[in-house]
Amino acid sequence: MKNESFNSITMRYMKEDYPDLYDSIVSLNNSVYNGNSLSYKTQKLVAIALTSSTSDDRAIEKQMISGIKEFDLTKDEIMDVLKVVLLISGKPAFTKAVGILYDVLNK
Amino acid sequence: MKNESFNSITMRYMKEDYPDLYDSIVSLNNSVYNGNSLSYKTQKLVAIALTSSTSDDRAIEKQMISGIKEFDLTKDEIMDVLKVVLLISGKPAFTKAVGILYDVLNK
């Protein structure tokens, strides 16, 4: 999350056009993902859950891809997260996220 | 989560009045929190994040209390979760959840 989310085109535009804001986001990002008590992997799983529960397809896909690349998250681990999404955020959010997960894995 | 969330008055009413539905919820709950790949503790942290990001005060408080009782979650661990809530769900959701966390800890 630290690096990948700052390589998006959007973030590169921002870095160029709004460097102060960009720096603040990077600084906040670093304060958030600092592995104080929980591992960064656990925080990543939390991020996948939150994104699945509220966001658009691309954001969910990006979180899953980076989680798999950076932490070797397995299908089962992500499913353990999405099951909580099912219970707390409902079936459409769950089904959408599971569909994206299988797409990512089958690519 | 397994047990505590079924001890609420609401759930006891449901058990009496809608036993079939109650059983289905319990069954789903058990399939969700089965610690397949992630520990139940990690799933609990995910549940705290999702609840903080979308739900009402009592649900957030209940999740935090049960997480502290069942898994000895520390303030720092819960804060590591809420920091991700800040980044992904925004400052009001974060501030509300942090406020509830301090209330729970100061009781």
Added chain:
Amino acid sequence: MKNESFNSITMRYMKEDYPDLYDSIVSLNNSVYNGNSLSYKTQKLVAIALTSSTSDDRAIEKQMISGIKEFDLTKDEIMDVLKVVLLISGKPAFTKAVGILYDVLNK
């Protein structure tokens, strides 16, 4: 819904202070709840579902009370609606709404 939601203090303030806006809301409300194809009772059940899925306690309570008063909605009918809320919007939304339903019925 037609009448009750315009008797709230808020709506009475609005009628006095912003009569044009008030009239537009009443007009929209009447176009919405006109029982074209579905009965107004069915629309009321839909309104209870939507309110339970996203809103605050008072709005949910108000919808339920007016549904019970105006259409003699039974506990079972409202539960049949809330069960769909459980599946689509998740357990915290469901639990909250069920709790409010029992509170309303036990008053």
Added chain:
Amino acid sequence: MKNESFNSITMRYMKEDYPDLYDSIVSLNNSVYNGNSLSYKTQKLVAIALTSSTSDDRAIEKQMISGIKEFDLTKDEIMDVLKVVLLISGKPAFTKAVGILYDVLNK
């Protein structure tokens, strides 16, 4: 809803890979849509409303298609539901769902 939502690719993957979870979802689904007091058709209308208010395009489309196939829901009946979505969930949710409805009907 009972059948159609379990024929999606996602659900078929889940049946194979996570049979326990799959069974729990089917069981919950059956407890939800059991036509205790309200007809299953009314519950379907509620499901269309909730999905329109919070979910992505495909979920909304799926709910509408299955409602039209299984219950011969008419355009007017679905519009009576979406009108409540307009009032309670706002104009963008309404406009999106109306657009999908016309697409489904014009196919």
Added chain:
Amino acid sequence: MKNESFNSITMRYMKEDYPDLYDSIVSLNNSVYNGNSLSYKTQKLVAIALTSSTSDDRAIEKQMISGIKEFDLTKDEIMDVLKVVLLISGKPAFTKAVGILYDVLNK
């Protein structure tokens, strides 16, 4: 907002098929955007914020395009709005809206 949002295909369908409802929406729209105390431009900025915080891509894009056409909103002005979205609604909502803004500007 006044005019553009009623030129969409969806709204033209509605005008034909549901003229009463259509008229109520137009009337509400006019009561909302009447520039009583705030300029219509400021209300447009508020509309961009709210749409970015909760809606789908097309709605966000439409709001931005009409804001640029009708009020000559600049990139910096819209960014000043989206920055508040970042703080209050979180990073995924912000990133999505910024991406759409750059797409609109680069067309």
Added chain:
Amino acid sequence: MKNESFNSITMRYMKEDYPDLYDSIVSLNNSVYNGNSLSYKTQKLVAIALTSSTSDDRAIEKQMISGIKEFDLTKDEIMDVLKVVLLISGKPAFTKAVGILYDVLNK
């Protein structure tokens, strides 16, 4: 917004217990509300809209009070914002926020 939101008990706790995170939030806050192109007052109005559309009572109240104190926002100006909330986020969000506005003004 700059100052008031950091005087809450929650923020004071955070400053003591999580100074790094606190500093990042302050820094982001300053980058957000920097009055580049829009006035800070306009950004405040946007913040009131976003908070009204998604958050809890206390957050809405806090935003309104600080907007009235810092910028002499009038009832009519805030109503012009809430009218957009009505159209885009629906009637329950609007009614709740209007209720809070009148409470704040009548205190």
